Amino acid sequence: MDDRRPVELVARDGERIQAEFHLWEATHEDPEEVRLDLVFGQRQIRSIGRTFYGAMVAIRQELERDGLRLNCFGASKTVYPVGESLKRNYGRTAYKLSFRQPPRVANRVSIFETDRTVQPASVEEQKAFYEEWEKSLRQF
Numbered sequence: 001m002d003d004r005r006p007v008e009l010v011a012r013d014g015e016r017i018q019a020e021f022h023l024w025e026a027t028h029e030d031p032e033e034v035r036l037d038l039v040f041g042q043r044q045i046r047s048i049g050r051t052f053y054g055a056m057v058a059i060r061q062e063l064e065r066d067g068l069r070l071n072c073f074g075a076s077k078t079v080y081p082v083g084e085s086l087k088r089n090y091g092r093t094a095y096k097l098s099f100r101q102p103p104r105v106a107n108r109v110s111i112f113e114t115d116r117t118v119q120p121a122s123v124e125e126q127k128a129f130y131e132e133w134e135k136s137l138r139q140f
Helices: 052-065 123-138
Strands: 003-011 016-024 034-040 043-049 068-070 093-096 108-110
Touching: 034 052, 043 052, 052 068, 052 123
Parallel strands: none
Antiparallel strands: 003 016, 003 068, 016 034, 034 043, 093 108
16 A cells, blocks of 8 residues: 655746655565655556665656746755654655754754755755755764
8 A cells, every 4th residue: 555645836927836755664665665646636656665765766857857846844945854763764755954054853853854944955955955064963
């Protein structure tokens, strides 16, 4: 049985599109892999990977070609899986990051959730923020 999570897509023009993630913690082919489907309108995007975060990145890259971004923590500019978060629960969690601050348990979030602090970003923008955050930790 799959787990379903609602999510919103944001288009370049600001249009909001309701969608749904379908999550499977193991595929039939490999019990170590996860499957993530994004369903909206008449469309379905499927990704299989070792973690849900990795599968979400592949889906985001496809969405970006169509000018769409996910409005959830897994696609937020200042959120990234750090350390053990990728191994925990198939990569369902990540951390809200702040410059010069190490990740804190209190800042761990589900990549499928959202709130007003989410900053929908491209995969590249999110990775660039993470790299700048890493540099900021070495500066003190």
